[in-house]
Amino acid sequence: MVSTIAGLVAVGVVAASLVALALLRPTIILVVTVMLDATNLNVVVETNTGVSPFKPMLALVVLALFVLWRQNKLKVGWSPVLTALLVLVAAWFVTMFNSVDPPTSWTLFMDYANGLVYFALVYALLCATGSWKAVLSAVVGGLAVIAALTIVHQVVLDNVGNLYGLSNVPLVEEHGAMTPRHAGTAADVNFWARALVIVVPLALSLWAINRGLTKLFWVGATLALVGGLFLTQSRGGFLAVLPAIVVWFVMAGGKYRRMLAYLPLLLLVAIPVSGVWERLATLTDVSASSNIAAADPSLVTRARLQEAAWRMFLDAPAFGHGMGTYGTLFPQYDRYSDQGDPVTIVVASHNFYLEQAADGGLVLLAAWGILFGAIFFVCWRVSHLARSIGRQTEHLLAIGVASALVGWLAASVFLHLSDFRVLLLLAGVAAALDVRVRWAVGALPEPTEVDPPPRARVIDLRAWTPRVLLPAAGLVLVLGAVLVVRAVPTTWSVELESRASVVAADEDWLTAYQRDLITRGQLVPSFTVVANSADFSSVVARRAGLTQDQADHVRVSLEVSRQGGAITVRASARDKAVAEDVAVAAGQVVAERVKALNTPFVMQQPRRPVAVAGHPGLMPGLGALFAAVLLAGAAAVASPRAREPEPTLEAV
Template identity: 30%
Template sequence: MLVSRNPALLAVAPLGGIGLAFAARRPLFAALIMVVIEVSNASGVLGPRGIPLFQASMLLGLLAVVFALRDPQARHRLNGWTAICAGLLAIYLATQVVAMIGTVDMAASIEGMYRTVIDCVFIMLLVLLIQMTARPWAVAAAIVIPMAVLSVLTVVNEVVYGGGATFGGFSTVTKASGELVTTLRYGGPTPDSNFWGRHLVMGLGFASALVVRARRSGQRSGLAFWALNLACLLAGTYLTQSRGTFLTAGIAFAVWIMCAGPKFRRRSLLYSPLALGVFAVPGIGNRLLLAVKDLSEASVSYTVDPSVLSRLAAQQEAWMMFEERPYFGFGPATFAGQVTDFAGRVPVAVRTPAGATHNLYAELAAESGITGLLGWAVMIVGFLTVAALGMAQDPDSRERVMAAAAIAAIVAWSFASIALHLSYFRTFGVVLALAAAVSPWPISGETVRTFVRGVGGWVAAAVLGATAFVITLSAMSSPAFSATQRMTLMPVGPEDGWYAYALDIRSRIEFLPTFATFMADPGSPVTIGADPVRGILKFTTTAESADDARDAIQRAVAHADNTLTITIGYQQYSLQRVGSMSIMPAHQRPPLATLRAGGVAFGATLVSGLVLSRVAARRRARGPHARRSAGVESVGVELASA
């Protein structure tokens, strides 16, 4: 397990063995080492150099658990949450095993399952160690400090070295540049700034909790230290220049504030105007608006950020795989092998298809179907419930901000995974393990019942919000027909050497977008989308009737043909149809209709949820234990609203 290809390690192997034995007898020290290694991705950075850091970390965890179990006091700290966490991980693994039965590539699935099992064992070791040591604040510090240090390295790299230093691989500059970026994009210890950003947003809530703890204890030096760490995390977040990271950072803060308590929510209202100023920071607001524009114009591929286009194509491939095998998928870790079969069948085409889905949920759907999605949902909701019940059991506990941080980290990571596939699972597992450690045991039956009622009220509010969304969107929609005609450009003239060159319109990536631009009629509702990968010009429109849609397409094609002739003459290219026109029923909506309906749904959910929670609180106030139950109800409501 600890075999290395690096001969130099043989000289320090005895010292490493001594250090391993020393740390294994100190469970807290062992847990902190394991957390730091995962948060900093030290195993990923040093592994290619022949240093088996993860294997050593895994062995350290196993030995530390064995030694800790010999201590009666440590064993006594294990409780029902330990078994529940093990059960949640087992459910996820079981669904992956079921999906593997019908896999299309057994070798790839076995390799993927091996990694998944190892990761889950690692997470369970951390659950045991953190519970037996009962020092969750130390673990939170072990999450925040390495992230802050690595963020400082990215700042130094940007300001001093202009991105020229890697600091041993812990401050990498990613290859993807992106549009409207204001700095280089830093991936920290990972090769992708988006994954590093997903790490950082998990640390924001814990840094905030540590700031609150230091302030409550009256430690000015501690307050300054943790505030500085939080500032470093924010700087590192900015230097990722990742739009998804910016959004999920806001989500992390919002969820933490909602769960931390009424006092924090009141203060957040006072500072909310300052939060809006974040959108004025160069590289944040303008890039987020550009992302919305790109997503709405994905069919016009030549105007879209290539990174957005690649993600859309990969996700379309994954969902098409899900449609073909909806129950058990194609098998764990099989997406990369199926890309070539699906890349040419999705609407969005890219020259080099991605080997990953760039969407965790699309990945689960494609590889393990509904079974895998349910297994993942049970695991995530289960860990969220563990932390939430801990808050509900003692709403006034000083540990509440820590539980809120764990919930915020899980929610933010889950939102970030809408645009990222499953990777660095063990780092996420650190947060899952910490969520169980901050919850007291046992949980009273009254707490569970009251919490369920509180969450049920917000679930009902969410149903009302969804109904409002559907009704609003339907009211703004009208029946229509969408027509599409695919065209291409064919060279005119004798089939000589020039003809062969002219026929190659796909390798010259600017060719079709240029023609699509000048052939478009500004006064026509028809859009011309260029697909340089497939060599296609797609004429698309939506009208109230099928005849109107068909006529609009025919007029647009005629206008494009005339414009082509006027511009380049008769002897170069001509428009040729590719297949027949497609006319399908559709819905016609005004601009931003979905966004407006979403706003109505959010407002309906918020108002109805607050009303239901207030009614429930008044009913609880009439019975015994009114004060305590109202507090528990409030926590259930706060968590569900977050």
Template identity: 30%
Template sequence: MTTKIRTAEERSARAGPALTANDLALFLVGTGLALIAAITQLGPRILLLLIVPVGVALGVYAMRRPLVTLLLLVVAEALNLAGVVALHVSLPVFPASLALGLLTIALALRDPGMRARLNRWTVVFAGLVCVYLATQAVAIMGSVELQESIWTIRRILLDCVFLMIVFVLAQFTARPWTVAVAIVVPLAVLSLLALVNELVFAGGSSFFGFSTVTEASGELTTTLRYGGPLPDSNFWGRNLVMGLPLACALIHRSVRSRDIRAVTLWGASVLALLAGIYLTQSRGTFVAAAAGLVVWIVLSGPAVRKWSLLAFPLVGVMFVVPGIGNRLTALYDDVFGENVDYGIDPSILGRKAAQQIAWAMFDDRPIYGFGPGTYYTQVPEYAGTVQTAVVHPTDAPHNLYAQLAAESGIVGLTGWLVMVVGIVGLLALRLYSNPSVRDRVLMAAAVAAVAAWSVASIFLHLAYFRSFALVLALAGAMGATGGPFAAEATRGFARGVAVTITAAVAGVLAAGAVLWSTTTTETTATQELMLLPPGTSTDDGYGYALDIRSRSPVLPTYAAIMRSAEHSATVTADPVRGVVTISRTDPDAATAREELRADVDLALERIREVGADSDYSIVDVGQRMTSEPTHSGAATSVAVLIGAAVAVGVGLTIRRLAGESAGVRRRARAGTAP
């Protein structure tokens, strides 16, 4: 056994650059300026004399050590340090972190070794980010609220600068596992704080803002809803699902290295993250966490897939845990149930209305949208026109993709997809070119983290982008590291993508052909009935009667009375607008109209039988007829099965033919072809 003796130069390089007189001068000048700024903002305080010099000293130390700066930026963003500090004092935490990152990069670029770590893929990554920025800039030209859009673009630009800073620092340091640790540890610690807050303090301690109990309670929740350092548990859950696959990758690495202490640490981190995810009580978070784990398992290789089979029984166990299975079941019933009038989760109604508003905006301006950041300005105009009505519409669309479509149209949505898919595609190409690479599980975890955040964003709008930027930068840095791709690997990846797209198109065409051949046209006749108090709006008690009508049980009760077990009409209530809608669907338009007339007569008769027409008169608002193609459930199932079979068959056939042609070419080059 030999022991390597480090030279003085190696020890010096490992410790980092030595402090110089310039560093001391920078510390003194920086401390003076920071003290002046802090006293101006906060007033003279003794504590500033301690905090400011320590902060400046840390900055001076870090800016000549890219790894330290990278860890500071990642940990601060994972903790949402800027947001938490803002709850107590007004300090420019985020601008300071940007300045530190830019200074560190500027100093690092003086080193030829650091410059050599930047390559063509650095330019590609920057180009993908610029595509997103450019599409948002194009969308601003037709904005209905120019000042709001300018402010939004400024925020997006700063967030993208942060993304580029973290990406470049990650390339400089080439320590992706360290970045993963810096993301997972803060998330796990904050999850433990939430667990302690729930079990020990019953939600009574916010731990200085790092363990927030959100105001929204939700339906069928079993605990308080914790948002960590964020004011909303749903957004906090979207952050946690990014850490879960990264923590799983760290466990896998520890198991392979047989490090028992590391296995224990990262196993505890996974349990803490699962507890934090549960304490969000967010259904979108549950779905996104499952999606992220599935993606990680699929991409991590056969060994991980084999061991993951042991975890399948846990899925059933998790589904029966109170607060998970029952909430997901209630979500399905609220969204897809028929004749649901009463007891719908208000958050579901609010999200449905918000997304309908966003898509209605997209229908009106599909190319460039209404301008970045303008969704909330159009809510008053569109809230009364969408199908789902709520008393207090939200000022956010609760869907990232609907938000991009409404505010920046097809152009902005395309820019976002180009950026995210391009970064993930770069990492996928790296993974494809070397499937046995040592960091495969971490690469898979980075892709899974992006996928989990993207799934969670089906239920949430774009906010706290910098947290997402951490995993984008990690994915981009790993994809950009490793030198140029071999030409054969690039061609193979392109062929694989082409085969996948071809197979998918073939499957879609086959399924579409089945659906087209089984399509039937059905006509829906709809009658709207409004409940109005007797008298006029100037009569005493008229307004009070309208208020009674708007209360949630009233209209659903009328709808339940109108509904008949003998008739298949659909009867729905809209307490906000005071309207009961009766619908009848039939392949023949005349039959639908006649059956609707009979259903309306029966409904009014049932109201009269119970005397429910004494306090409100029922006024015919109007009738409409709509015809649209439809498919039976059996036809849809058959189409899906045939489409999947065709896609798999086409994919396997193309791969087999490609393999045979490749074999012929190899034999020809070897001189053995017939």
């Protein structure tokens, strides 16, 4: 009992201290919050204690912003990066208008929306405090320490344990890998590699900024990051870090650019010693038809995943199939899934560009291009303006952010989007640097810290319209949408895969020919046409034992796999159990009708289907609502402020 009370008292003291820090030193709160998130230490703490510090730290950030606002010190400006983010959000909604899986699209959007809230809070505090150097130092230093720990784990501790989650080693052996593959605080070695690639050029910027012993520390941090990257054995990481480093030295100019002359000599020594080339050479195996059997299975599977993404894009090149729907559609596009060959890794395209193209088509790709272009543009502008006023720190940090984005883009050729908040951190630092440097050179009016002017006696509708009426209208629209969502009955959508298989048991040449449903692409579509006759729905309803009222609200359809080999049964109803029963009954009817054809094939299916809840047809309405709210917000931001009245004698 005494120990419990002592623990509670200790927690209370710590909490009170953190609140005091938020009031007195908001920079500390910002640095700790971003460092814990970027290094994935939030997950490590949660794994070991059961409690994640992420939300409490965000609450302290909100408190710090509130205190700055009350002190009239909260100064936030607008940057092209923010406009580009609004364009990206609008593109997400456009892609959801005709989403093939609205619940999945909405779930992914809400996850990204949480990241945008995180971005807004961090960006506001960065603008108010100007503490980007401290934030980036904490992130780079934290990742460097963890990377050094993975080296110690490999060399000294022989990879025993996982050091409380600080040095995970999920892959002990893999085709072509020269060491066990380390993932640091992440669960996937390749995502950990991308995190290290991002911070290597930032470490170079901090090395160039600092002097004396601090400079030596950042040299050691850079070497630790490169060593940690080597232990990931990530081919994508190896290929991505080089352009990131080269871009940094080119953009830094002067003596740093001249240092590039030593790069070929360094590579001639480092590549043979490290054995990196042998690991990279495995990338060519998957493209050689004679070596497919000997190729890295993960590469073969990734090629399979990316081929499906490309076919999805070709089917809907303009708007895609809806954000986050790649995983839903993959079984329909993958020729091997129809033959009972499941994917053994995460079902994602493992290519950022292909997956975004499949989910959102050219519209979403263009929105991402606008965001990346905006970040590069503001980094270039910060570098140019900072040099004009002698601000070397901002100049080098802008170069580091731009080079980090180059590394992220290069690594994303092999990875899908999984670290949205890290990408938003780069965007936030670039935008905050842009605003503060423009304030410094006078290119952007800086908010003053003087007391607000006395309230005008006459109400100016030009000021009230953007500030009050439009936000109020947006609030009414949101409340109306909530009522509509609550009024629309939930509809359960169910999918069931019925696969074609051969009756014959002997594995002879005839059976092999019969199994070849891919090149004989009209076979399974013919089965689908036969099964989906005019009385199909009524027969399924009777088989499922539905009442007339239930049958009136049930929809069932058949769709052949795009590559051949399976029939997808889709059923929807207002009750989950009814939808599942209808799907099972439909699968049974399909199997019976195919069997009645007296062919060497039968249709097999899982015992229970997969069901998801959704609101059919609701996405366009929500998209229109969001567009209206965005329009109202844009009008509130863009409309000119009312001219302040001349001071009266009473005011004087």
